[in-house]
Amino acid sequence: MQHFKYSLLWLLLLASTTISARSIPTINADKAHEAARQQVVWRDRVCPLATLANDFLESIYGKTSYKGLSSVQVLYGWHLRPDVWKDEPMILISDTNLRSQLGIEGEYAKFSELFDDTLSYRLNTLGADLPEKMRQMVRESVPAIELDEKVGMIILLTQGKLIVPRPETMEPLSSWRVETEILYNEIPMFAYFIIIGVVCGGFAVVRKLGILERR
Secondary structure: OOOOOOOHHHHHHHOOOOOOOOOOOOOOHHHHHHHOOOEEEEOOEEEEHHHHHHHHHHHHHOOOEEOOEEHHHHHHHHHHOHHHHOOOOOEEOOOHHHHHHHOOOOOEEOHHHHEOOOOOEHHHHOOOOOOHHHHHHHHOOHHHHHHHHHHHHHHHHHOOOOOEEOOOOOOOOOHHHHHHHHHHHHOOHHHHHHHHHHHHHHHHHHHHHHHHHHO
16 A cells, blocks of 8 residues: 555654744745746646645645745745644644544644654554454545645655756746746636636627627
């Protein structure tokens, strides 16, 4: 089974000293604005870093911003200071049964809560008191696999493996394409329907006026 393989990698991370009265470290908004336009390889194509950051945060948290921080700021925060970000309640667990089994209060878990006092990955021991067949069913359930994928994304990011700069062998995007994709990412989906509705309505009005004029 390829899931639930993370524990030893995080001994040092999870053993770090808790910061009291901590802020959430990351880059400032101006630097994030600039970093968002860096070109990277993500899902087998070249795209601005903003696209990768949005996909990362939406997968982990269910939204594209966190506590007033953009997805790029969150991405850099996790990459630079995982020792702080591991205690942020931002890993969405929608399934109430899985939250109950893990002892997670609320809809969001901290990364650090997914490891026990011995720093063992808790999905590895999920359903330990159940018969083997039932234990396997619990660990291979859709909610457990989805959570494991979220943990995996965070680990890849902090290991420096999630962000892949565009190699020189791949064609760069034009600045226009970069800005267009960033704008596309920032406009809520419902806004697209409104824009389409306005455009279609405009065409209908123009067409109707044309018909009236011909009469």
